[in-house]
Amino acid sequence: MSKPAPLYNRLALIGVGLIGSSIARAAKAQGAVGSIVATARSEATRKRVAELGLADQVVETAAAAVEGADLVIVCTPVGVCGAVAKEIAPHLAPGATVSDVGSVKGSIVRDMGPHIPQGVHFVPAHPVAGTEYSGPDAGFAELFVNRWCILTPPPGQNQAAVDKLAAFWKLIGANVETMAPDHHDLVLAVTSHLPHLIAYTIVGTADELETVTRSEVLKFSAGGFRDFTRIAASDPTMWRDIFVTNKDAVLEMLGRFNEDIALLTKAIRNGDGDTLFEHFTRTRAIRKGIVQIGQDSPAPDFGRGHQTLPPEPLPKPYASDE
Numbered sequence: 001m002s003k004p005a006p007l008y009n010r011l012a013l014i015g016v017g018l019i020g021s022s023i024a025r026a027a028k029a030q031g032a033v034g035s036i037v038a039t040a041r042s043e044a045t046r047k048r049v050a051e052l053g054l055a056d057q058v059v060e061t062a063a064a065a066v067e068g069a070d071l072v073i074v075c076t077p078v079g080v081c082g083a084v085a086k087e088i089a090p091h092l093a094p095g096a097t098v099s100d101v102g103s104v105k106g107s108i109v110r111d112m113g114p115h116i117p118q119g120v121h122f123v124p125a126h127p128v129a130g131t132e133y134s135g136p137d138a139g140f141a142e143l144f145v146n147r148w149c150i151l152t153p154p155p156g157q158n159q160a161a162v163d164k165l166a167a168f169w170k171l172i173g174a175n176v177e178t179m180a181p182d183h184h185d186l187v188l189a190v191t192s193h194l195p196h197l198i199a200y201t202i203v204g205t206a207d208e209l210e211t212v213t214r215s216e217v218l219k220f221s222a223g224g225f226r227d228f229t230r231i232a233a234s235d236p237t238m239w240r241d242i243f244v245t246n247k248d249a250v251l252e253m254l255g256r257f258n259e260d261i262a263l264l265t266k267a268i269r270n271g272d273g274d275t276l277f278e279h280f281t282r283t284r285a286i287r288k289g290i291v292q293i294g295q296d297s298p299a300p301d302f303g304r305g306h307q308t309l310p311p312e313p314l315p316k317p318y319a320s321d322e
């Protein structure tokens with residue numbers, strides 16, 4: 001059976017790290033686009049993107065990449081998306097769709113939106129799928145399979161353009177939902193941003209202990225702590241930008257978290273086993289629910305990126321071009 005025609009003729013990827021390279025691999029595998037043009041900030045990353053055959057064309061600037069593209073996806077850290085939008089604006093083709101993959105959406109709408117010219121569609125997106133690795137080597141085509149991709153189109157966007165981008169994400173494996181940007185940021189603050197902050201904190205806390213050596217922490221790191229170290233290995237630039245741009249929602253969730261941890265602290269101090277047992281029973285049910293709806297089972301045969309521990313030291317996939 002012949003493959004259906006590509007959804008877009010020319011996809012421009014600006015930034016080709018974990019997410020950009022996964023989109024490139026998946027779009028190619030599914031025949032979702034006619035051709036891919038990519039750019040990255042550093043010469044070294046552009047060279048690697050070419051070596052890996054991730055794009056049909058690798059160009060030096062974002063402005064050059066978007067010429068003639070009918071889909072542009074900005075895959076850089078959230079903090080620079082506004083500057084990228086400003087740079088590409090005069091070069092965008094009329095009728096093109098501009099999107100992104102940023103983990104925060106309110107700031108994307110505010111920073112990119114004003115630069116998008118009339119006649120160009122703007123449909124921000126967030127694939128809720130990732131790993132702790134970075135750079136073009138880290139991506140894999142199955143990353144988005146059975147994961148959510150949340151679209152946050154500003155009011156009044158062309159519905160056909162939104163539907164077409166939704167079809168693109170579905171073709172590369174994702175389930176698609178639409179949300180208001182601020183609601184997205186509140187939801188993700190508790191499901192993704194706060195867990196990362198907790199992981200970054202606890203790994204730092206263990207590292208600073210005076211009575212327990214670093215080698216003991218490494219040697220005796222049991223499952224729970226090891227899972228935290230995986231999350232705490234995530235890219236510092238990406239996460240700095242997330243916390244800076246999603247400040248209000250994260251502070252709201254952090255406030256609630258602090259209240260709840262104070263309650264559990266008190267229960268431990270008072271030897272109140274019933275409170276602890278009830279709480280742990282409730283959270284166990286939440287975990288069971290996540291497993292039941294299949295959100296804990298990554299795509300079969302996905303790459304090494306999701307393993308709890310990398311099989312070998314893998315310096316490359318951590319490398320963004322910072």
Ligand SMILES: NC(=O)c1ccc[n+]([C@@H]2O[C@H](COP(=O)([O-])OP(=O)(O)OC[C@H]3O[C@@H](n4cnc5c(N)ncnc54)[C@H](O)[C@@H]3O)[C@@H](O)[C@H]2O)c1
Binds near residue numbers: 040077127235
């Ligand atoms: N890593 C995840 O788990 C994950 C999941 C979903 C969404 N996201 C979002 O996707 C985006 C990219 O994350 P990633 O994990 O692919 O990061 P990454 O570090 O692997 O790749 C980032 C890419 O952006 C480029 N870049 C960085 N600064 C730039 C600049 N000033 N101008 C142009 N290009 C620049 C780098 O060259 C690199 O190619 C972020 O906005 C992040 O919030 C990440």
Ligand SMILES: O=C(O)C(=O)C[C@]1(C(=O)O)C=C[C@@H](O)C=C1
Binds near residue numbers: 102128130191231
């Ligand atoms: O699995 C991981 O390593 C991730 O951290 C992925 C994760 C998440 O928190 O779920 C991280 C940030 C993204 O915006 C989306 C996905």
